[in-house]
Amino acid sequence: DQQVKQNSPSLSVQEGRISILNCDYTNSMFDYFLWYKKYPAEGPTFLISISSIKDKNEDGRFTVFLNKSAKHLSLHIVPSQPGDSAVYFCAAYGGATNKLIFGTGTLLAVQP
């Protein structure tokens, strides 16, 4: 039962353009959503989060949008830089759970 889904295993973008990574969830009890970035041979690192009471959160080049009715969120990176090349995981929690549920990840490659 995959409660958090990232349907695009990979994405390639030119440097300076916008990267859009998508995430869908099925559990309506989720009320907090996070994005993590992972480089090879390292653990995931927190990037940005959003509460279900908001529909947008921005931090520098990174913006997360939440559409609760569609159970969909997206991460926008603009402008994309080669150093952004990594695997991005969407994660969620809510209700009685005390653990993050992760998606399968999207490998972003930013071409110079």
Next chain:
Amino acid sequence: DTGVSQDPRHKITKRGQNVTFRCDPISEHNRLYWYRQTLGQGPEFLTYFQNEAQLEKSRLLSDRFSAERPKGSFSTLEIQRTEQGDSAMYLCASSLGGVDKLFFGSGTQLSVL
């Protein structure tokens, strides 16, 4: 370095052997989580501790797996009678109070031959 540290970084073992991994969380963090990640998948929750108490275990954690966090500081994850399906990256994370903003270690890559 005051981040989450895991030891060893890599472990190769033969099927049927026991292995133990260690995690040292960020010192003031009271929550400690274990996750497992296989190729092409996201991290999957295994178990978590609040201080020394193990509060939740996943169904993924079979009887061959045991985790401890004595004194609420470092934690160990032991796998007995390893199987090839146990091959994965085992990730430890810690947090202060909540489940948001988990800080992950670099993981232990287990290969069972």
